[in-house]
Amino acid sequence: MIEQNKYLDLLYKQHGSKENIISEIINLKAIQNLPKGTEHFVSDLHGEFNAFQHLLRNGSGNVKEKINEVFNNELTHDEKQTLASLIYYPEQKLKHIEKQINTDWYRQTIDQLVRLIKFSASKYTRSKLRKSLPKRFSYIIEELLYQVKSNADKEEYYNQIISDVLTLKQGNALIIDLCYTIQRLVVDHLHVVGDIYDRGPEPDKIIDALINYHSVDIQWGNHDIIWIGAAAGSPLCMMNIIRISARYNNLDIIEDTYGINLRPLLTYAEKYYLDNPMFRPKTTPETTSSNEEILETTKMHQAAAILQFKLEEQLVSRRQEFNMDHRKLLTTVDYTDLSIHLKGKKYALTNTCFMTVDPNNPAKLTVEEEEIIERLMQNFIHSEKLKRHTDFLVKKGNMYLVYNDNLLIHGCVPLNQDGSLKAFHINGHSYKGKYLLDFFETSLRRAYANPHSHNDIDTDLLWYLWSGENSSLFGKKEMTTFERYFIEDKETHVEEKNAYYKLRERQETIAFILSEFGLHKEDSHLINGHTPVKEIKGETPIKAGGKMLVIDGGFSKPYQKTTGIAGYTLLYNSYGMQLVAHKPFSSIEDVILQNDDIASIKRIVDRPVERKYVRDTTIGASLQEQINDLNKLLNYLTY
Incomplete structure (x- = not known):
């Protein structure tokens, strides 16, 4: 009391x-x-900043939907498309059409944009709307928003505002601010369901955009975890990052973006490694690297891979509780004939690069290698920009999120074949379901808080989250990186998925998992990323009778050939959920010049019997506590 x-x-x-x-x-x-605000769900961005920022600007088609609702038969299809592209990229569009602009165009366009803002802001209080307005024109925009067309006494007043804006040559500036206000209002909250990093060239720009976004949360993906792990002092996570960046020809992210000097690794790689076709980086038509740079990356790629495999074997040896002795593959290799026995079968090894491996002690690092790893590790830990970005990921991120009666998880909830929760046994304890994910998150936060510690259980668990059998982020029995590099037989490349990925097709399985996280409502869903949906083969992202939604964004270009599309995003407004399928993003220039867009087909997931209001949401529950x-x-x- x-x-x-x-x-x-x-x-x-x-x-x-x-x-x-x-x-x-x-x-x-x-x-x-x-009415509840619109939630926007995206996943698996993988460094593709241009495609991601376009989805932010168009709200996965939500801007165009507002235009259609407000102007219906008032504008032609082409006029609506032109207005949409202006809202997405106002500066560039204004420059493109500058010769077509006159006073009447300004007045008409400003009126259209103000009408869109009014419509988009109908769910918000005046206070919230005011906070969303750009500072330089906030007074003017408020006056325009609350004008009453029938009030003849004020008609001249409003006309004078527009006249003065144009006389003072502020028409473009006002239109730009109105466009960004519409972008801000069409989405109330953004969920990023994992994997911002790796493959694509600009994950840093995605993080910067998220830092400046008005309302966002993040569910960590497996690729995010290794970047957090590197900043938390895990040499093994660090070598994974370098290897993957070399594989996708993205070492500039480490060196130029985060200011981490890789020269020690290059000097070492030049000393021991040669050209190797398996380790040449993936290139695209936009690749500008010279042959010399490609060769340097090829050598660094090999060095990073071998150092990773050595560090993995050391970790597996000191963490018997991980039950991963079968992954000590350097130790399994027969170095006399370059072969390996796996699962009772012998395989020849190709494209090997074992120059620094001691056959008598394959996991042993040389003194030179230990020094290189330590120098690189210190560079990662002390990168100011990387720390700022991983600080944000840790602050805004979680292993999972329960929000508005939905469960958001990047990967999976590990299950046994019979659908029961799969347990992870460690330090005399057993964790499964929600408690397993809570355990992983607690461990991650401890490791991140102590970046100068390594080889401790919390730091080692960061790597386990990347590739361990019971990891909710990995979701497979083993990661076959070694086999993909050195064994031609593709049967060894297969990574057996956790039973979750088969059982999630069943309604009873999803209902069981939702109940594990305290969700029992009929309109609750489990929302996943992580696994591309192969629509080209007839796979659907809507599973378990609509209870499970898979929204791998398909931003990663290498996956688009196998999926047939560029993935999915999800919108959830007061009327229900819509799954949005996207075609691949071409370029900003195509949007501006040809009014091209990325959103294609919207599928209604469900329509609630009653419209949802703020009182029905997670925020509404918090407001009720304040009222009480x-x-x-x-x-x-x-x-």
Whole structure:
């Protein structure tokens, strides 16, 4: 009771008077009765910044939908497309059409944009709308928003505002701010369901965009984990990053973007490694690397791979509880004839690069290698920009999220073949289901808080999350990186998926998992990323009778040949959920010059019987707690 009274005293000081408390209760109750805002779900961005920022700008087609609703038969199809591309890229579009612009165009376009803002802001309080407006024109935009067409007394007033804007040559600036306000309003909250990093060239720009986004959360993906792991002091995660960056010809991310000097590794690689076709980086038509640079990357790729395999064997040896002795493949190799026995069968090894491997002690690092790893590790830990980005990932991220009665997980909830929860046994404890994911998250946060520690259990678990059998982010029995490099027989490349990926087709399985996380409502869903949906082969992203949604964004270009599309995103507004299928993003120039777009087909996932309001959401529950506390405070003051 004493503690409660202290809390109420503090609450009273915050609000200042009984009248203010009553006003706040009325305000919070009013907010609860607004329609819920639009949530935007994206996943598996993989460094493809241009495609990602386009989806942010068009709200996965939500901007175009607003245009259609507001202007219906008032504008032609082409006029709607032109208006949409202006909203997406206002600066570039204005420059492209500058010769077509006149006073009438300015007046008409400003009026259209103001009407769109009014429509898009209908779910928001005036206070929230005001906070969304750009500072330089906030007063002018507010006046335009709240004009009443029937009020003849003020008609000249509004006309004069527009005239002055144009006379002062501020028409373009106002239009730009109006366009960005529409982008801001069409999506209330963004969910990133994992894998911002790796493969694509600009994950850093994605992180910067998310840092500046108005409302966002992140569910970590397996590729995010190794970057967090490197910043947390894991040499093994660090070598994974370098290897993958070399494989996709993206070492510039490490060196130029994050300022991490890879010269020690290059000097070492030049000393021991030669050209090797298996380790040449993947290139695209846009690749500008010279032959000399390709050769340097090829050598560094080999060096990083062998160092990774050595560090993996060391970790597996000291962590017997991980049950991964079968992954000590350097030790399994027969170095006399360059072969290996796997699962009872002998395979020849090709494209090998074992120059620094001691056959008598394959996992042993040379003194030179230990020094290189230590120097690189210190560079990763002390990269200011990398730390700023991983700080943001850790602050905004989680292993999973329960939000608005949906469960968001990048990978899986590990299951046994019979559908029961698969347990991970470690340090005398057993973890499964929700508690397994909680255990992983707690361990990650401890490791990240102590970046100068390594070889400890928390840091080693970061790597386990990347490739361990019971990892909710990996979701497979083993990672066959070694086999893909050195064995031609593709049967050894297969990575057996956890039973989850087969059983998630069943409604009863998803209902069981949702209940494990406290979700029992009919309209709850499990939302996944991680695995591309092969629509070209007839696979559907809507599974388990609509209870499971897979939204791998398909941003990674190498996957688009096998999926047939560029993946999916998800929109969830007060009327229900829509799954949006996308065609591959071409270029900003195509959007501006040809009014091209990326969103294609929308599929309605479900339509609730009743429209959802803020009171029905996670935020609504938080507001109700505030209302309850304020009512207690009123009673406290009265009695």
